[in-house]
Amino acid sequence: MTVVSIGKADARKRAWEAAAAVPDPEVPCVTVADLGILRSVEMEGDVAVARVTPTYSGCPATLAIEMAIEVALREAGFEVRIERVIAPAWTTDWITEEGREKLRAYGIAPPVDASNSVRSLFGETVVACPRCASTETERISEFGSTPCKALYRCIACKEPFDYFKCL
Amino acid sequence: MEIRDALFRQLLRLADDCLVLGHRVSEWCGHAPILEEDMAMPNMALDLIGQARSLYAYAGEVEGKGRGEDDLAYLRSDREYGNLLLVERPNGDFAQTMLRQLYFAAFMEPYWREAQASADETLAGIAGKAVKEMAYHIRHAGEWVIRMGDGTEESAQRMADAVEALAPYTDELFETDTVTQTLVAAGLAPDPASLRAEWDRTIDMVFSEARLTSPEVRYPQTGGRAGLHGEDLGHLLSDLQYMQRTYPGLNW
Numbered sequence: 001m002t003v004v005s006i007g008k009a010d011a012r013k014r015a016w017e018a019a020a021a022v023p024d025p026e027v028p029c030v031t032v033a034d035l036g037i038l039r040s041v042e043m044e045g046d047v048a049v050a051r052v053t054p055t056y057s058g059c060p061a062t063l064a065i066e067m068a069i070e071v072a073l074r075e076a077g078f079e080v081r082i083e084r085v086i087a088p089a090w091t092t093d094w095i096t097e098e099g100r101e102k103l104r105a106y107g108i109a110p111p112v113d114a115s116n117s118v119r120s121l122f123g124e125t126v127v128a129c130p131r132c133a134s135t136e137t138e139r140i141s142e143f144g145s146t147p148c149k150a151l152y153r154c155i156a157c158k159e160p161f162d163y164f165k166c167l
Numbered sequence: 168m169e170i171r172d173a174l175f176r177q178l179l180r181l182a183d184d185c186l187v188l189g190h191r192v193s194e195w196c197g198h199a200p201i202l203e204e205d206m207a208m209p210n211m212a213l214d215l216i217g218q219a220r221s222l223y224a225y226a227g228e229v230e231g232k233g234r235g236e237d238d239l240a241y242l243r244s245d246r247e248y249g250n251l252l253l254v255e256r257p258n259g260d261f262a263q264t265m266l267r268q269l270y271f272a273a274f275m276e277p278y279w280r281e282a283q284a285s286a287d288e289t290l291a292g293i294a295g296k297a298v299k300e301m302a303y304h305i306r307h308a309g310e311w312v313i314r315m316g317d318g319t320e321e322s323a324q325r326m327a328d329a330v331e332a333l334a335p336y337t338d339e340l341f342e343t344d345t346v347t348q349t350l351v352a353a354g355l356a357p358d359p360a361s362l363r364a365e366w367d368r369t370i371d372m373v374f375s376e377a378r379l380t381s382p383e384v385r386y387p388q389t390g391g392r393a394g395l396h397g398e399d400l401g402h403l404l405s406d407l408q409y410m411q412r413t414y415p416g417l418n419w
Contacts, residue, residue, distance in 0.1 A: 057296050058189075058217025085291025086221065136248070141203035142307050143210040151203070167299050 008043055011078075015048040016041045018076035025064045026146045027164075029106035029137060038093025039085060040074075048078040053090040055167070056147040091165050102166060104130045109152065111166040127163050129154035139163075173349035174287065175229045176249065177356055179239065180346075183250035184419055187400070188271060189215030190407050194258055204261075207307060211268070214300040221293045221328060241411035245400045252391040253336040255400040262325040265311040266333055266387035272304035275341045281357035290355065296413040309373045316377025323378070330379055338387035340366070346392075407410060 009154040019041050020033035032038040032052070039051040050069050055060040066082045073080040092111040095103075100110035109130045128135050134156035149162040193212035199205040223236035254271060258264045279301060282294035296403045315322040350356035374381060390396070410417055 054217075054296075055220060056214060057216060057293075057300060058213030058215070060213065076298065085292075087288055087295060089292060089295030091299075141207060143203070143207035145206070147210050147213055149204075165303075 006077065007102070011048075011089050012041065012043045012079060014076060015043065015050075015078055017166065018072045018078075019048075019050050020070045022065070022068045022072050022080075025061050027103070027106070027108065029094075029102050029108075030064050030099045034099030034102060036096065036099075037090065038069065044081075044098075047080045049083060051083045051085050053085050055090050059147055065075055089162060090167070092164065097166075107131065107161055108149070109161060110163050110164040111164050126153055129157060129159065130161055131159050132157040168349045170349060170353050170355070171229060173346045173353075174290075174355060175226055175313045176346045177350055178222050178226035178290070180249035182219045182226060182239070183248045184254050184271070184275075185215045185219035185222065187248070187250045187403065187409075188254035189219060190403060191254065191256075191258055192264070192268070195264065196341075200261055211304055211307070212306070214297075218293065218297045218300070221296075225289050225293070226376070231348075237411065238410070241408045243394050245404055246262060246394040248396065248400060249329060249392050249394060250396075250400075251336070252388050252397060253333065253339065255391070255396060255403060256333065256336065257331070257399055260325055261311075261331065262315050262322070262329040263332060265315070267310035267328040268304055268371070269312050269373065270337055270340070272301045272308060273366050274359075276301040276305055277362045277365045278357055279361070281362075285356060286354040287356075294311045305369065309369075312373050312379070313377040315372070316379045324381060326377065330381060334382050335384050335386060335388045338384060339389045339391060342389065344392065349384060403418050 002009060019038055020031060022032045022038075024030050024032060024035055024037070027035075035055070037053055037055065039053055041048055041050045043049070050073065052062075052066055052069065055072060062084075066084070070080045070082055095110065103110045107130050109127050110128060112125055126135050126140075127135055127137050129152075131152060134154055136155040136157060137152050140153050140160065143149075144151040144162050148167070150165050151160065152163045153160045173321060182214065189212045192208050194210040195205075196212070197205065211408050212304050218238070223239045227234045227236060227239060251271075256263070256267060277300060279294040279298035281293050283298065285291040285294065312326065316326040317323070318326075341360045343358060343360050347356065347359055351358045370381065373379075
């Protein structure tokens with residue numbers, strides 16, 4: 001019987017691809033890699049170690065995301081360990097360009113400003129409608145269907161839409 | 168005081184603040200005046216409870232006696248809770264809830280901002296996340312305080328009543344003791360007293376738009392950090408801890 005030895009770099013690449021393809025449970029149009037939640041996948045011997053950063057402190061999806069990544073890696077044939085890293089804190093700046101495009105196509109306006117622009121008082125952000133691109137929009141609610149989104153309405157095309165808040 | 172002990176106690180105080188306020192805010196779920204607020208309230212409660220979980224989990228590690236987040240949240244009595252009296256105040260009406268949120272967030276936002284420079288990496292990490300969440304809480308609560316304070320006769324009266332009721336609980340935010348002093352000396356956590364000027368500026372800015380004035384507080388209410396609470400905390404904990412007290416060790 002021949003023992004097939006997979007090179008370490010190859011295993012790491014396969015593990016990354018398996019984990020990176022996991023969709024976000026609340027926003028399934030983007031993957032955990034698109035969102036920048038999956039920080040890295042490294043091989044420690046035969047164990048794939050995935051490092052995951054939660055979005056919001058109280059994001060209820062954190063556990064579901066970790067479990068989905070674990071399942072994906074196990075199905076790809078790896079032993080798995082998930083590590084939750086909180087420093088540095090996740091920021092919307094880590095959402096990839098591809099991720100932003102996918103959000104827009106899905107009908108969610110991606111975060112417009114850099115995270116360091118969050119103003120605690122009297123700040124208003126101009127958000128373009130993901131459907132008609134008009135900037136004539138208004139905020140309906142600071143908090144939307146999930147902790148990471150706010151609810152907006154487009155004045156031009158009248159459609160309500162979610163806005164992925166800057167964090 | 169030993170640094171480790173001080174860190175454990177401060178982490179618990181912060182966690183207790185977040186959990187107790189998170190529980191209070193969650194009580195609005197299904198009762199908020201409009202649908203948007205019915206979503207906003209549980210979202211903010213989630214931020215706070217999430218922060219509490221990270222803090223309890225880390226406090227348990229620092230203590231090193233095998234206690235986890237559930238043990239610390241569900242199996243301590245009110246006298247062992249070190250939260251501020253402000254956060255345990257009952258929700259009252261919407262004006263009181265929003266003012267309580269503004270008072271607290273206007274303190275915690277600069278607290279977390281400075282705690283990002285903590286020599287303790289885990290605390291700095293928790294702070295990095297929490298500071299951004301608190302910025303949203305200030306904005307949300309600030310907008311409501313302005314809208315109600317500068318609103319109808321009734322809303323303005325309710326806002327003014329809320330200020331009268333809650334202002335006596337704000338001095339406690341800035342209290343220092345051997346716990347905070349030990350941590351400041353070790354470069355681990357900010358000095359609460361040093362945040363007063365910024366808190367005053369934020370509150371003044373909102374109050375001037377809201378046509379509210381801060382009353383002179385003659386008898387500041389204090390004692391929460393030392394475990395001396397009002398009756399209301401006991402009622403809150405009996406609800407919060409019911410399941411673990413009735414079925415010890417119960418797991419979902």
